[in-house]
Amino acid sequence: MSGLALRNVSKRFGDTPVLDDVSLEIGADELLVVLGPSGCGKSTLLRAIAGLETIDEGQILIDGVRVDRLAPGKRGVAMVFQSYALYPHMSVRENMAFGLINIGTARAEIDRRIAQAAKMLEMEHLLGRRPSELSGGQRQRVAIGRAIVKEPKVFMFDEPLSNLDAALRSRTRQEIAGLHRRIRTAMIFVTHDQTEAMSLADRIVVMNQRRIEQIGTPLEIYASPATEFVATFVGSPAMNILPVAQATADGAFLRVALGDGTQLETSLPASAIKDGALRLGLRPEAVRLCAPGAGDTNATVEFVEFLGDKTHVHLALSRGDRVVALAAAPCTARPGDETGLVLDAAAGHLFGSDGRNLKAAPA
Numbered sequence: 494m495s496g497l498a499l500r501n502v503s504k505r506f507g508d509t510p511v512l513d514d515v516s517l518e519i520g521a522d523e524l525l526v527v528l529g530p531s532g533c534g535k536s537t538l539l540r541a542i543a544g545l546e547t548i549d550e551g552q553i554l555i556d557g558v559r560v561d562r563l564a565p566g567k568r569g570v571a572m573v574f575q576s577y578a579l580y581p582h583m584s585v586r587e588n589m590a591f592g593l594i595n596i597g598t599a600r601a602e603i604d605r606r607i608a609q610a611a612k613m614l615e616m617e618h619l620l621g622r623r624p625s626e627l628s629g630g631q632r633q634r635v636a637i638g639r640a641i642v643k644e645p646k647v648f649m650f651d652e653p654l655s656n657l658d659a660a661l662r663s664r665t666r667q668e669i670a671g672l673h674r675r676i677r678t679a680m681i682f683v684t685h686d687q688t689e690a691m692s693l694a695d696r697i698v699v700m701n702q703r704r705i706e707q708i709g710t711p712l713e714i715y716a717s718p719a720t721e722f723v724a725t726f727v728g729s730p731a732m733n734i735l736p737v738a739q740a741t742a743d744g745a746f747l748r749v750a751l752g753d754g755t756q757l758e759t760s761l762p763a764s765a766i767k768d769g770a771l772r773l774g775l776r777p778e779a780v781r782l783c784a785p786g787a788g789d790t791n792a793t794v795e796f797v798e799f800l801g802d803k804t805h806v807h808l809a810l811s812r813g814d815r816v817v818a819l820a821a822a823p824c825t826a827r828p829g830d831e832t833g834l835v836l837d838a839a840a841g842h843l844f845g846s847d848g849r850n851l852k853a854a855p856a
């Protein structure tokens with residue numbers, strides 16, 4: 494197959510495992526985003542693919558050929574680092590040419606590739622400058638240009654936008670999406686920023702503590718999270734998680750009771766009932782304010798965040814559980830108000846004591 498495949502890859506630094514049985518496939522023109530918290534192993538994964546780290550177990554294949562024993566320069570991958578890692582004493586042109594000279598590419602070919610990449614990235618006027626004479630965004634472009642000229646089969650970005658301000662981040666994100674449309678190579682983009690992941694990815698790989706939690710399109714990750722970790726890591730404000738005091742299977746659908754006695758019907762069949770503690774996950778859009786007494790339960794407004802086009806209302810239920818509701822922009826709720834709450838459990842998720850979503854297929 495063309496593209497990149499990882500099969501059961503594991504890696505340790507000394508006694509510390511950093512990648513645990515990681516398997517994934519990336520199509521030859523797919524943009525895959527690896528999303529996960531700091532320290533979960535994202536950079537190590539990229540470095541292993543690039544050949545900057547060895548792996549202890551498993552296989553890495555590019556276009557069906559095993560590369561995990563090949564030197565980095567022979568794998569057909571290029572990587573853009575968060576720090577850009579440009580050579581300070583070289584001009585932009587020399588920075589871009591350096592890797593190609595090292596592998597013996599002909600001068601005319603190097604010039605052609607640099608001219609093409611510089612045009613694509615609109616940085617022809619910067620080729621004679623040194624990195625110290627560039628802005629952060631421009632350095633970032635040079636780092637991307639240096640990767641493009643290698644004409645890699647797999648293009649990897651390790652948090653390339655974290656040093657940029659919010660506006661430049663958003664613009665560069667669009668440029669990377671545009672670049673992917675033009676060069677149609679397999680791309681892996683690592684980030685811990687869920688907005689970046691959702692907006693760029695064909696598919697997202699969510700990692701947590703050395704392992705892959707879920708692989709899916711942005712919509713699948715958001716609407717059908719496989720685990721409580723994925724459910725709460727993606728989405729802002731985070732999904733509300735409420736402990737279930739009791740689950741009953743007396744009708745067609747599984748019913749749950751919250752700590753304050755509130756009874757809710759889920760969309761899960763009664764047969765899905767599971768031993769052990771359950772937790773109900775409700776996105777803020779599944780929690781709505783209504784008149785006191787008119788909803789599933791009542792709550793006290795703790796604070797209100799007005800965000801222009803919408804309002805987040807933070808609430809306390811009678812037994813101390815807290816939830817955030819998404820409300821329309823001009824919202825009249827005030828701290829201290831008693832309000833009714835509709836909890837749309839049918840749109841929610843139930844997580845078992847193993848953290849898995851009862852709606853998701855078994856792992």
Ligand SMILES: Nc1ncnc2c1ncn2[C@@H]1O[C@H](COP(=O)(O)OP(=O)(O)OP(=O)(O)O)[C@@H](O)[C@H]1O
Nearest residue numbers: 506509511529530531532533534535536537538685
């Ligand atoms: N050379 C190394 N020697 C020992 N441990 C390492 C080494 N490099 C990374 N680690 C550890 O491996 C784990 C994964 O690190 P990695 O850099 O892959 O995380 P990350 O997901 O990229 O995090 P971040 O989002 O902060 O960049 C961390 O616990 C880190 O401390």
Ligand SMILES: [Mg+2]
Nearest residue numbers: 535536537651
């Ligand atoms: Mg990292």
